[in-house]
Amino acid sequence: NAGVTQTPKFRILKIGQSMTLQCTQDMNHNYMYWYRQDPGMGLKLIYYSVGAGITDKGEVPNGYNVSRSTTEDFPLRLELAAPSQTSVYFCASSYSVAGGRSLSKLNTEAFFGQGTRLTVV
Amino acid sequence: GEDVEQSLFLSVREGDSSVINCTYTDSSSTYLYWYKQEPGAGLQLLTYIFSNMDMKQDQRLTVLLNKKDKHLSLRIADTQTGDSAIYFCAESIGSNDYKLSFGAGTTVTVRA
Numbered sequence: 001n002a003g004v005t006q007t008p009k010f011r012i013l014k015i016g017q018s019m020t021l022q023c024t025q026d027m028n029h030n031y032m033y034w035y036r037q038d039p040g041m042g043l044k045l046i047y048y049s050v051g052a053g054i055t056d057k058g059e060v061p062n063g064y065n066v067s068r069s070t071t072e073d074f075p076l077r078l079e080l081a082a083p084s085q086t087s088v089y090f091c092a093s094s095y096s097v098a099g100g101r102s103l104s105k106l107n108t109e110a111f112f113g114q115g116t117r118l119t120v121v
Numbered sequence: 122g123e124d125v126e127q128s129l130f131l132s133v134r135e136g137d138s139s140v141i142n143c144t145y146t147d148s149s150s151t152y153l154y155w156y157k158q159e160p161g162a163g164l165q166l167l168t169y170i171f172s173n174m175d176m177k178q179d180q181r182l183t184v185l186l187n188k189k190d191k192h193l194s195l196r197i198a199d200t201q202t203g204d205s206a207i208y209f210c211a212e213s214i215g216s217n218d219y220k221l222s223f224g225a226g227t228t229v230t231v232r233a
Contacts, residue, residue, distance in 0.1 A: 004163070031219045035223075040129060040225050041225055042125070042209065042223040042224050042225040042226055043164075043209070043223040045220070045221075045222075048219075048220065050219070090163055090164070092163075092164075094219055095219050106152075106166070106169060108152060108213065108219055109166045109169075110156075110164070110166065110221065112163030112164045112165070113163050114161070114162055114163050115161075115162075115163055
């Protein structure tokens, strides 16, 4: 039972480099999200997707891009890494009409990956 | 706009009750949530309350909702060392039940 899987767990980037954070879920969830977590700031929504082929901006989309070619995968792309993008990144998914694996039986329950700690130097 | 606020730290003695408070802004939120984050892990849903409820009890957890004041609280009875974690309050944003706005998280430390 994998749930939401993110790779890599840790990464150090140099300023100006690019990388893709991978996220995949096996719960047939319609909705997927990318958040960043900064100390004392809570989680900020970067991008989200309500289904394959559909993506939309969240609160802090600048410097990032996403795609959703399949239900399972929602990669996050950083094109020109900047120190301000040093953060912990979480992918999440939610809302299976069938109720999915939610123990709470709450369709809006968000399932999170373990996070990617990214440092830009 | 959406803005969820909560205190950053709470220290509690083992066996005592913990109370974590949160204020939110979106009066049209359908659900309000408490998520728990243990060290090195992602967030997990701890409990939630539907916006037309005042209280929800689930074993050691009690959620109180004051819609008039837009105030949400989480009480953990008989706090254990395993309850040490960061607790996030979250509200669903307007009619979009699937979009959440999170607070900064309250770090709860349980001391012996």
